[in-house]
Amino acid sequence: MAKSEIRVGGLGGQGVILLGHIIGKAASIYDSKHATLIQAFGPEARGSACSAQVTVADEAIGYPYVKSPDYLVIMSPDAYTQFAPQLKPTGTLLYENELITIDDRLPAGAKALGIPATRFAEELGRRLVLNIVMVGFFAGVTGLLSKDAMEKAVKGSVPKGTEELNLRAFRKGYEYGVELIGAATVTG
Amino acid sequence: MHADPKGVLTGIHFIDGDHAACEGALAAGCRFVAGYPITPSTEVVERFASRIPLVGGVFIQMEDEIASSIAILGGAWAGKKVMTVTSGPGLSLMMEHIGLAVITETPCVIVDVQRGGPSTGLPTLPAQADLMQVKWGSHGDYEIIALSPNSPQECFDLMIKAFNLAETYRVPVFFMMDEVVGHMTERVEIPAPEDIDVVDRKWTTKKPGEYNVYQAGADLVPEMVKAGDGYRIHVTGLTHDERGYPAMNPVAQDKLVRRLINKIRDHREDIVDVREDGVEGADVVVVSFGITSRVAQAAVEQARVRGVKVGHLRLVICWPFPATRIAQLAETAKAFVVPELNMGQMVLEVERAVCGRAAVLPIGHAGGTVHEPATILNKIMEAAQ
Numbered sequence A: 001m002a003k004s005e006i007r008v009g010g011l012g013g014q015g016v017i018l019l020g021h022i023i024g025k026a027a028s029i030y031d032s033k034h035a036t037l038i039q040a041f042g043p044e045a046r047g048s049a050c051s052a053q054v055t056v057a058d059e060a061i062g063y064p065y066v067k068s069p070d071y072l073v074i075m076s077p078d079a080y081t082q083f084a085p086q087l088k089p090t091g092t093l094l095y096e097n098e099l100i101t102i103d104d105r106l107p108a109g110a111k112a113l114g115i116p117a118t119r120f121a122e123e124l125g126r127r128l129v130l131n132i133v134m135v136g137f138f139a140g141v142t143g144l145l146s147k148d149a150m151e152k153a154v155k156g157s158v159p160k161g162t163e164e165l166n167l168r169a170f171r172k173g174y175e176y177g178v179e180l181i182g183a184a185t186v187t188g
Numbered sequence B: 001m002h003a004d005p006k007g008v009l010t011g012i013h014f015i016d017g018d019h020a021a022c023e024g025a026l027a028a029g030c031r032f033v034a035g036y037p038i039t040p041s042t043e044v045v046e047r048f049a050s051r052i053p054l055v056g057g058v059f060i061q062m063e064d065e066i067a068s069s070i071a072i073l074g075g076a077w078a079g080k081k082v083m084t085v086t087s088g089p090g091l092s093l094m095m096e097h098i099g100l101a102v103i104t105e106t107p108c109v110i111v112d113v114q115r116g117g118p119s120t121g122l123p124t125l126p127a128q129a130d131l132m133q134v135k136w137g138s139h140g141d142y143e144i145i146a147l148s149p150n151s152p153q154e155c156f157d158l159m160i161k162a163f164n165l166a167e168t169y170r171v172p173v174f175f176m177m178d179e180v181v182g183h184m185t186e187r188v189e190i191p192a193p194e195d196i197d198v199v200d201r202k203w204t205t206k207k208p209g210e211y212n213v214y215q216a217g218a219d220l221v222p223e224m225v226k227a228g229d230g231y232r233i234h235v236t237g238l239t240h241d242e243r244g245y246p247a248m249n250p251v252a253q254d255k256l257v258r259r260l261i262n263k264i265r266d267h268r269e270d271i272v273d274v275r276e277d278g279v280e281g282a283d284v285v286v287v288s289f290g291i292t293s294r295v296a297q298a299a300v301e302q303a304r305v306r307g308v309k310v311g312h313l314r315l316v317i318c319w320p321f322p323a324t325r326i327a328q329l330a331e332t333a334k335a336f337v338v339p340e341l342n343m344g345q346m347v348l349e350v351e352r353a354v355c356g357r358a359a360v361l362p363i364g365h366a367g368g369t370v371h372e373p374a375t376i377l378n379k380i381m382e383a384a385q
Helices: A016-030 A077-086 A117-124 A127-142 A147-155 A163-181 B017-028 B042-055 B065-077 B088-104 B131-136 B152-169 B179-183 B250-265 B291-305 B323-329 B346-354 B373-384
Strands: A003-011 A034-039 A049-057 A071-074 A092-096 A111-115 B011-016 B030-035 B058-061 B081-086 B108-116 B122-126 B145-147 B172-178 B184-190 B274-277 B284-289 B310-315 B317-319 B335-339 B359-363
Touching: A003 A016, A003 A077, A016 A034, A016 A049, A016 A127, A016 A147, A016 B011, A016 B184, A034 B011, A034 B179, A049 A077, A071 A077, A071 A127, A092 A127, A111 A127, A111 A163, A117 A127, A117 A163, A127 A147, A127 A163, A147 A163, B011 B017, B017 B030, B017 B042, B017 B081, B017 B108, B017 B152, B017 B172, B017 B179, B017 B184, B030 B042, B030 B065, B042 B058, B042 B081, B042 B179, B065 B081, B065 B088, B065 B108, B081 B088, B081 B152, B088 B108, B088 B131, B088 B172, B088 B250, B108 B152, B108 B179, B122 B179, B131 B145, B131 B172, B131 B317, B145 B152, B152 B172, B152 B179, B152 B184, B172 B179, B179 B184, B274 B291, B284 B291, B284 B346, B284 B373, B291 B310, B291 B335, B291 B373, B310 B323, B323 B346, B335 B346, B335 B373, B346 B359, B359 B373
Parallel strands: A003 A071, A071 A092, A092 A111, B030 B058, B030 B081, B081 B108, B108 B172, B145 B172, B284 B310, B284 B335, B335 B359
Antiparallel strands: A003 A049, A034 A049, A034 B184, B011 B184, B108 B122, B145 B317, B274 B310
16 A cells, blocks of 8 residues: 545534544554545534545655545535545445435446445444444455554544444444445446 | 653644644643634644643633733743744734844744635635745844744644744744644654753843843843842833843944844854755755645655656745755756745745846745645756756
């Protein structure tokens, strides 16, 4: 891996920034790589569009923005509409498949892998951990960073007392992702 | 001396530039901050406000930036290391008190997380258009020091340097971040307190009665006292003599202004800090600072792949400007390429130093984002022709 660019998109309140933060933290603190996180910064409050850009690389990162991501992690229909066309044709879309419907906005050749992350989170007891289910899904599908590093980053990033719940959420997404990899659908 | 362990969050963190700048200030010994929140700098003071009760110190959210910039001067004369934090519109309001800090020789750090201007401009988007303002924004003749970090790690490391320079030269030191560096999250390693060198204030050893508040030795920097130590001192924005009393005549003016300027100019070569990559013998030298240096480095490496002998000189300290070094490089370089997130400020200094001996190609940008590496690459290729 020389350099991987990731865009995370969703609604304010879904934990979009934390999702990007955990990937960056896993890479730069626990997996000896370089990572840069940029968050779209604006007057948004909960409920409006929100996104994060993460670059993970073996070497120091110069240009910090993500223009054309290798991985797109999407949790809301609006974020899908906005960011799907930017995905590299060789890239992978990871999406909440009970909230988002894939259409021809996705570049031809790009992979699309869905997960009912909100339902899984509700089954675990708290809808709030939806983003951590997505973190696990990202880890399981991409293999970009080690599972150990990702789990450490989850533990180190969530409020004290919620570590166990969040690790269960991570593992749920991770296992679903690992199982799904073989059955990746090509769309577009 | 070493850093006070109370302020040092030793360890490896994944934090943004604003937070790292705050940690740098705490590690440097800053114990008083007055500020007024303004995007994209607010996270610096938010973190300081939450951390300082545990470290031991004071944060005050003032009514505006004018009040903030005078409150820190009071804090410094009460004996603390001090900082204020702002962005463009706030910086404009602070200009009066930057001059006061200069003439009263009050050590302080002013963080400017730059955003697009003029006026309210682009609150949430970057620029590097305050370069000349930090140098010349207040009235009168003076010199200041300005640093420009390009990563969260440097926001920590260089902030310690900023405080050390403020104390060494008793001068306002500007910390010129920008929105990208401020809101960018990366790995930040904070060393153990015993591995952080901090400069203590230049306290006097003279007794009350023997001490003159503005009497300077060979380094042109007077010794300082603080309120409550039993010294009777007078600190004023009027031109003053060595005792600090107003002395409004051309002789006193000449003596004071020359010393204020020369205490920086005489140490210019000690203060200047540049990072060089392959500049010796290069045909093209890219000169950059802050966030633009990261984009420029990507372009420089691409140009080398295409066979261009190109070097990169990055200003870690923008003021004083490294004119001597650029003049040396102008003896052999064919061209200088100067990308910056403004419409041409640092390039004026580069032109002054190059003095017609090589071509100088600016790459202006109105701000709101960073340059595309391809834009800089194309200019390097043009310069190499």
